[in-house]
Amino acid sequence: MTGYFSTPADAATFHAELCHLLLNQKVAFNSPVWFNVGCDRLEPKSDAQNWHWNPATGRVEFSVTGYSKPQCSACFINSVTTRWTRF
Numbered sequence: 001m002t003g004y005f006s007t008p009a010d011a012a013t014f015h016a017e018l019c020h021l022l023l024n025q026k027v028a029f030n031s032p033v034w035f036n037v038g039c040d041r042l043e044p045k046s047d048a049q050n051w052h053w054n055p056a057t058g059r060v061e062f063s064v065t066g067y068s069k070p071q072c073s074a075c076f077i078n079s080v081t082t083r084w085t086r087f
Contacts, residue, residue: 037070
């Protein structure tokens with residue numbers, strides 16, 4: 001088993017449901033998702049750098065990842081007690 005979904009059918013269901021939600025404007029991603037996710041397919045040899053989790057070392061690292069590990073969130077709420085006034 002590889003990837004995020006257990007089966008190809010699970011992935012197809014997720015894709016269909018996500019398309020429905022987006023095309024019918026029931027949900028919307030924030031701009032980092034629209035501008036960053038999927039760029040690895042457009043520019044696979046990019047030398048872009050970012051912070052990312054490295055499961056091999058168990059650490060957060062800053063390095064060249066191209067677009068293979070995109071930044072997908074503009075806000076980082078760490079817990080339910082996080083207050084916007086602290087930012």
